[in-house]
Amino acid sequence: MINLELPEKLTQTQKMAQQLASGVFRPIARKYDAIEHCDTPEELKPVAQMMAAMPRGEGKSGGNKDGASDAIKNGSNMMGIMGVEAMCWGDVGLMLSIPGASGLGNAAIMAVGTPEQKEKYGKLYCAMAITEPGAGSDSAAVATTAVADGDEWVLNGEKIYCTAGQRCDAIVVWATLDKSLGKAAIKSFIVPRDNPGVQLVRVEDKMGLRVSDTAALAFNNCRIPRDHILGSAEVGDTEEARKKAFGGVMQTFDNTRPQVAAMALGVARAALEITREVFEKEGVEANFSKLPYNSTARELELYRLEADLEAARLMTLKAAWMADNGQPNSREASMCKAKAGRMGNDVTLKCVALCGELGYSERTLLEKLARDSKIIDIFEGTQQIQQLIVARHLLGLSSKELK
Secondary structure (H helix, E strand, C coil): CCCCCCCHHHHHHHHHHHHHHHHHHHHHHHHHHHHCCCCCCHHHCCHHHHHHHCCCCCCCCCCCCCCCCCCCCCCHHHHHHHHHHHHHHHCHHHHCCCCCCCCHHHHHHHHHCCHHHHHHHCCCCEEEECCECCECCCHHHCCCEEEEECCEEEEEEEEEEEECCCCCCEEEEEEECCHHHHHHHEEEEEEECCCCCEEEEEECCCCCCCCCCEEEEEEEEEEEEHHHEECCCCCCCCHHHHHHHHHHHHCHHHHHHHHHHHHHHHHHHHHHHHHHHHHHHCCCCCCCCCCHHHCCHHHHHHHHHHHHHHHHHHHHHHHHHHHHCCCCCHHHHHHHHHHHHHHHHHHHHHHHHHCCHHHHCCCCCHHHHHHHHHHHCCCCCCHHHHHHHHHHHHHCCCCCCCC
16 A cells, blocks of 8 residues: 655655755756756756765566565655655756756666666666657657668657757657558667767757757668667567557656656645745735635635645655556556646646736746746646546547547
8 A cells, every 4th residue: 555654765865856956956047047048057067976876766667567576665766756846846947957867768768678778878868759740749640760771770750849859868769660550660769869860950949948958850861770779679460569569668658757747746836835935925824724714815725726736746656656566557647647737837827826926027936937837737748648548548448449
């Protein structure tokens, strides 16, 4: 059974991440939001050493069903939730810009990579390239091709909205071996960032997460060794084989979507703390022991937002705990991502409104937190896609039966 009391090793991780957020991220958050397209912030370079000291693990896949006998009560997935939430309280964009940190590509490599791939690329900063001009939420519509040529794969195609696509060390690229086979032929490949076949097309100007580079990349006859494919190169022609092939690629998100949800938790907590500070300066102190009919409208709204944050936090903890214990958590991962993403948007925008001109101005970080929160509801699967995934699980329908 899930235990909501965090063990000491997790509280230590949480404290270290919170110190990093308050001592490094928060003081420079506004500075780098204004600069936007800069190199890796100098202040973050020493952070890599602190990150290296924080416990890390490979994490169990939520799809593993045989972990009951040696279940980890709270492992690396829960540890990741604690660290990400605390750091995003400081600044989401800076958290995503830490040199040498783990990217989404790292999660894929550590989940399904070979021991050799994990050893070579597991500790590098690896981005993930999925989205294309014609393939956004529908990952199965990927058009980038991978063709076998002797001892190499040759990749051709275009990717957009690749987080850390400029600064990363390597990229996990989704490509199809045969477009006519749909999901069954989609595989992921490890591509070093300095490969001559990788072209940086542009770095996007964005509404939020402005210090984090979001790149458009082109792959032009990009050659990589045959052993740079993640998983098997075999393509099954049965329905079950197709599901298994694409499902193996998608399984990465069962571990990473709770971490994206944790980003929303950190942003929302930061906004609520700033709002409470503003209220207290005006003589309004939220007292949760007061009955609703004895509270002001502003206090009631704050209570509602706090409850919404807590609900999202518990859903996120459950999804991470299930992954650590080898329990299939695809539904819960999508649930917490959908809930937290929506909650983060709602909480930050309501905090802007509650604080009036202070919320809308740059005198506090509230307007920045509201801008940063929007992408959390979009990347790694939009709100609508998460609800669709949850509906399929609840109704027992396949992606073909419920679109």
